[in-house]
Amino acid sequence: MSPDFVQEPPELHNQYDRDRVLQSYARRQFSESDLKTIEPELSDLGEKAGGELYDLQKKDIGKEPTLTRWGPWGDRVDEIEVTDVWKRAEQLAAERGIVATAYEQEHGAQSRVHQMLLAYLFIPSTDMYGCPLAMTDGAARTLLDSGNDAVADEAVPHLTSRDPDTFWTSGQWMTELSGGSDVGQAHTTARQDDDGTWRLHGRKWFTSAITANMALALARPEGNPEGGDGLALFYVPIRDDAALRDGIHVNRLKDKMGTRKLPTAELELDGAVAHPVTDDLQHGTRHIAPMLNVTRTWNAVTAAALIRRGLALARDYAQKRVAFGDEIINHPLHQETLADVQATLEGTFHLSFRLAELLGATETGEADASEAALLRLLTPVVKLTTAKRAVSATSELLEAFGGAGYVEDTGLPALHRDAQVLPIWEGTTNVLALDLLRALKNVGSIAPLNREVRRCVEAIEAPTLTEAVRPAIHAYRDAAQWLKQAINDGDDAMQAGARRFAMTIGHTLELLYTARHAQWSLHTEQDGRSAEAAQRLAARQINHIADLDPHGAYVLVWDFNCPTLFDCHAQGDGATIEEPALDSLTDVM
């Protein structure tokens, strides 16, 4: 090899035109006439994502937002300067209606899907600008659902504007030093002046996209009880023009592992003016739930989008990088590796967009009660499953670039570091697994999930796909049986198994949705690639329901020796393991 050798870098092209999964899904989801209007928009954004925005991202590598706390004459300014990608992203997000599309509802319930397809293209080229957009979207939904017309009329037209000059973004201020999962521990108080004005006092520990114009915040009106029920939901206008309003101070920006373009602040609230969103000055955690439904859907779409970005680059690179006398894409084992990530992408994509479909149907009133309940059940499942997939897939994708994947100025490590936030914010994996159990309790039945599984199974006809989904059917049946047993065994057993249960449901649906799409694609497009992806997903562990003794976890975590466990393992309990019969689904449904 010449000593002057220079490696050709990976390139992106039009991120819609080159995305088979995205195009195929859009064809399945939209009528021909709707697709005619949507497709040019997607293709144009795909061009920007792989062109102008990607070029800007490369120039922006290493740059970070800055906080200037003091002005030249001693005045407290707390000015935040974001980097070029973010400046462009804010303008483009408004113009392209990345939030607005969901509220203009030109395609009814499908408008959510339309919007999320735009977001899917936009997110990976704008360095997590999806975070403020998710919260903006969530705030619009929450205010519209709140019944508070005054506040909704003031803020929603800005949150859903297509004009960059009038477009607002929103933050969500919940987490405090004392608790993020357990926000009921919040200390921020709300006090009322004599003239009736509410003011907030306290510290918010993680407030992302502090460049926002407004926030929805949780605070405890003085005299309210402890715990989550004692919190109320407030609308906080953050800025007058560019300047922060009185009573809001940025103590510092977080020095984070990833999402480094996203200014996440620690805030001091010292009399910030706020407006109650609901007449009920309690139950803030319940009143902010619409925000979380929306942001968790964004989280899932972001997971798929980050995997897709890494894969698009890795596939291009594999055609340029030569090892052992051939482009690495021609080495069977490298092909296997990328194919496996492609299967992950397809599963993650279909899980995320199923959630978007249900969200759209529910908010336009087109969902029946069972679908609305399904949305409630699937939101935690899809968020937690896709987030974990994004972390493992982006790790694999960095490796696909060898050493280059570990070097900062390629821009690649940021993909994995950004993905690592997805299982943490908007509810950790454990918190969401427990939320699924809470949702099942509220819904009062597993029937909406049963129906969903059945719908998928019934849509699948091709023998290879029927065979491929068998492990999912088995896993689902075991999960349903575990639930029945755990309800009898009590709260500790339920909690200990919650993550395994949620993961089993997530991986079951991931396979079923991929197989259902594969069936459509085989039939309509004569394309067997999604079926190949489904078969790969079927070969993975889907069933995470294992009969593990919670006492074993206690022993391991506290590091106690436990002779009784030794006896149990050494001698066995004499039970024989029966081969599971491949029954129909009816016995659990």
Ligand SMILES: Cc1cc2nc3c(=O)[nH]c(=O)nc-3n(C[C@H](O)[C@H](O)[C@H](O)COP(=O)(O)OP(=O)(O)OC[C@H]3O[C@@H](n4cnc5c(N)ncnc54)[C@H](O)[C@@H]3O)c2cc1C
């Ligand atoms: C980059 C970034 C940006 C963020 N932006 C915002 C923002 O804009 N607004 C905002 O309000 N918050 C924001 N957050 C905060 C985020 O939502 C919280 O960090 C998250 O919800 C977890 O809360 P915590 O940090 O208090 O962790 P903890 O609640 O202390 O969790 C610690 C561990 O305990 C586990 N755990 C907790 N409870 C249970 C339980 N009952 N059973 C089993 N396991 C449990 C968790 O799963 C976790 O693994 C942001 C966080 C990050 C990293």
